[in-house]
Amino acid sequence: MRAWRHITDPRGRAQAMKVLLTLLIGMAGALLYAQTPLPLPWFLGAMLACLAALAVRIPIRSGEFNTLIMRIVLGLAIGSAFSPEMADRAGEMALSLIFVFPYVLFLGAIGYPYFRLFPGFDRITAFLAAVPGGFQTMVAIGEDSKADIRKLSIVHSTRILVIVFLVPLWIQFSGSLDIPREIPASASLAALTLKEALILVACGAVGYWGAKRIGISGAAIFGPMLANGVVHMLGLAEARVPVELVNAAQLVIGAHIACQFTGITLRELTSIVSIAFGYALLLMAGAAVFTVLVVWATGIDPNAVTLAYAPGGQPEMNLIALVLNIDPAYVALHHLLRVIVIVVGAQFVISWVVKAQEREKKARVR
Numbered sequence: 001m002r003a004w005r006h007i008t009d010p011r012g013r014a015q016a017m018k019v020l021l022t023l024l025i026g027m028a029g030a031l032l033y034a035q036t037p038l039p040l041p042w043f044l045g046a047m048l049a050c051l052a053a054l055a056v057r058i059p060i061r062s063g064e065f066n067t068l069i070m071r072i073v074l075g076l077a078i079g080s081a082f083s084p085e086m087a088d089r090a091g092e093m094a095l096s097l098i099f100v101f102p103y104v105l106f107l108g109a110i111g112y113p114y115f116r117l118f119p120g121f122d123r124i125t126a127f128l129a130a131v132p133g134g135f136q137t138m139v140a141i142g143e144d145s146k147a148d149i150r151k152l153s154i155v156h157s158t159r160i161l162v163i164v165f166l167v168p169l170w171i172q173f174s175g176s177l178d179i180p181r182e183i184p185a186s187a188s189l190a191a192l193t194l195k196e197a198l199i200l201v202a203c204g205a206v207g208y209w210g211a212k213r214i215g216i217s218g219a220a221i222f223g224p225m226l227a228n229g230v231v232h233m234l235g236l237a238e239a240r241v242p243v244e245l246v247n248a249a250q251l252v253i254g255a256h257i258a259c260q261f262t263g264i265t266l267r268e269l270t271s272i273v274s275i276a277f278g279y280a281l282l283l284m285a286g287a288a289v290f291t292v293l294v295v296w297a298t299g300i301d302p303n304a305v306t307l308a309y310a311p312g313g314q315p316e317m318n319l320i321a322l323v324l325n326i327d328p329a330y331v332a333l334h335h336l337l338r339v340i341v342i343v344v345g346a347q348f349v350i351s352w353v354v355k356a357q358e359r360e361k362k363a364r365v366r
Helices: 002-006 010-032 041-056 064-079 082-099 102-118 121-132 136-146 149-174 194-214 219-233 241-259 266-269 272-298 302-309 314-323 329-365
Strands: none
Touching: 002 010, 002 102, 010 041, 010 064, 010 121, 041 241, 041 314, 064 194, 064 219, 064 314, 064 329, 082 102, 102 121, 102 272, 102 329, 121 136, 121 149, 121 241, 121 272, 121 314, 121 329, 136 149, 136 329, 149 241, 149 272, 149 302, 149 314, 149 329, 219 266, 219 272, 219 314, 241 314, 272 302, 302 329, 314 329
């Protein structure tokens, strides 16, 4: 009934038309981008087309429901990459995962003083802008802590945009990987059996509901990923998410990134976005240092480590790993741990930052 009321409501219909227009623009951008030798047409093409639409003031909108569904699809697709053989890699993966802890501290150590260099970034806003722990999560913590939400939103949106665009280009043009134009080892929708479809739907529903119940950040991805991953690791299923759905997930998530810049002003573009762009490049330099260290210590494929330690959004980096077939399970586990460490750590650190800012305000008044 609620969905029907939304459709029959004039405002609801107008919003639905904006979402449809956005997807059509994204699809046109993907098809055009596919004519170039550049990687990830369904993802980057859709994202760039929607950004171009914003630039010429075409009203675009990201639908919450379809974004949620496509994140679940992405989680299921990553879970399909798990296998019984993953237990044999426990040692090397554990060593690589240990590096995530100093990595997170390192990012905070370079990010916080960077943002404090610029006027308008108080202690709380600078801290939450510096830690790449998930767009929605950092904004939610910022709301509770009275940070500048607008600045946080622009900083994290810019960080994600810059990193998800540059990292695949780096992998392709560094010559270390021949990036495929199609998604490897993916079934088509027509080849999916009823049993396989039911297993995927069950893993998606149970995984998302369970992760949401226990409060896992990024529940729409990590819940279905873990549920489907366990099923695959136990050898109970071999179903893979069809390529058509993975392409749809790329399109929707790419358009969703672009929509985060809706309403941005020229002043914000020349100030906050430029500051955030500089920070994204600084983050990539820091991630490169840890990539070299992890590769040296573990001998794991440098491309996989690059994606695992790239401080972009976890849905986007997982999607890139999946589409490029670069050890998606390894990459996903690292981003899961990064988000958990940052979210849990931020809960403790933010109270100190808030107290420090209050002391600073009192001292200024005196």
